[in-house]
Amino acid sequence: MNDLVIEELSNESDIAAWNAYVEQSAQATFFHRAEWRDVIKQSFGHNSYYLQAKQSGQIVGVLPLGHVASWLFGNALISVPFCVYGGVVADNSAIQRALLDKAVELAKQLQVDYLELRNQQAITIEGWQEKSLYVTFCKTISDNDEENLKAIPRKQRAMVRKGIKSELTTTVEHSVENFFQAYSTSVRNLGTPVFPKKYFKVLLEAFTNDADVVTINDKHGNLVASVLSFYFKNQVLPYYGGGTDLARQVAGNDYMYWQLMCHAVEKGKHVFDFGRSKQDTGAYSFKKNWGFSAEPLSYQYYLVKAKALPNVSPTNPKYQLFIKLWQKLPLAVSQLLGPMIAKNLG
Incomplete structure (x- = not known):
């Protein structure tokens, strides 16, 4: 593990190697593909931090993260926003831990409310909390x-x-x-x-x-x-x-x-x-x-500034009045106004 390096995906030449790793990994999903980084930036303007673990120059783990900051829905670092699956993919638990430690460090630097992993299956992470809302x-x-x-x-x-x-x-x-x-x-x-x-x-x-x-x-x-x-x-x-x-x-x-x-x-x-x-x-x-x-589905959270787990689900009672009003909008108006809000949902 002495030669393990955690770095951010930055070079276009690394995208093919990243996707090749995702393709061969049984843990990885479509939402781990590197293209999502640019999709999220082009579509919504949010920054992403795609962390990759390398040993001897070879990728041995990945953790894609997107930063969504909203006055309405909170400030979060998510793996992966606008996607239903995400989380860390790694060759072993030590590499997994190293990627998660780097993610926590980044979350603290960005001063987000929380860091969220959208796992398909729960992983054991000390200091993290779990919420089972979705299937x-x-x-x-x-x-x-x-x-x-x-x-x-x-x-x-x-x-x-x-x-x-x-x-x-x-x-x-x-x-x-x-x-x-x-x-x-x-x-x-x-x-x-x-x-x-x-x-x-x-x-x-x-x-x-x-x-x-x-x-x-x-x-x-x-x-x-x-x-x-x-x-x-x-x-x-x-x-x-x-x-x-x-x-x-x-x-x-x-x-x-x-x-x-x-x-x-x-x-x-x-x-x-x-x-x-x-x-x-x-x-x-x-x-x-x-x-x-x-x-x-097991979504796991590391709280940074937040004091409790987030609840931005439409089932949250505080959104019910908004939902009822939105349902009454003319379609053309909803198509015009919707993107201004939806880009922050993550």
Whole structure:
């Protein structure tokens, strides 16, 4: 360990080596990829600190961190903001400890309220606190579309068949225009500020070969639903999705995720990662209805200036009035104002 060096990712030439390490590591996720550093900077203006551990010039551990400072939601160093997974990835516990010590040192230098690791699984870290608010849903899928359809529980399968009978059409796109209209409608209806359209354009540019948009229209060409997904190793990750008011009438969202499953099979993916949800919410129930099992996510915190664990969840009672007011905004107004707030959500 005497030759272990912890340094920040700074040279463009190191990005390929960083991503190669992420690709071969069983612990790493799509959200550990180095491109997220520039995505977050270009889209929201936040600084990032991508820490890498090296021995004999070789990467043996990584810890991507983003700094989000907001008067409304607090000042935090997060691994990784705007992402559902993150945390430290290392060859052994000693390297892991060295990266975490460096992160704590950085958090103190920046005088943040807290340092947050968005782990898939908890790690043992003395002096850190844990909060279990979220779960994730992952399931292995078959190479055969008909087998995957049969694997969906009966009531949910009926919703997919309703979409099929409605003669909906599917398009795979690399444009965000249809997607943004469907997605911004959904988040407005939930009372949540939407991210800027620029962010989604940056995502598709940064992950050109590993991201796309699946859009559903009705037989008359009207927009029904759309989802932006990532592809990593053998996984498909539907990450941002939504539907227009028409979607409910024709089971558009149900049909969309089924079509995405078929599309993922064509791309050779065998794990459908339905993503993070808060326990006992509508999204949580929807994913369980597909036959997916909830797996708890362990988010861990090191408090620097904060006296208690943060709670920026929409389930926090102090945000309820804001949510109700936001739901009443005209869509165009929510699209204009939303990015000013959403960029600080992290």
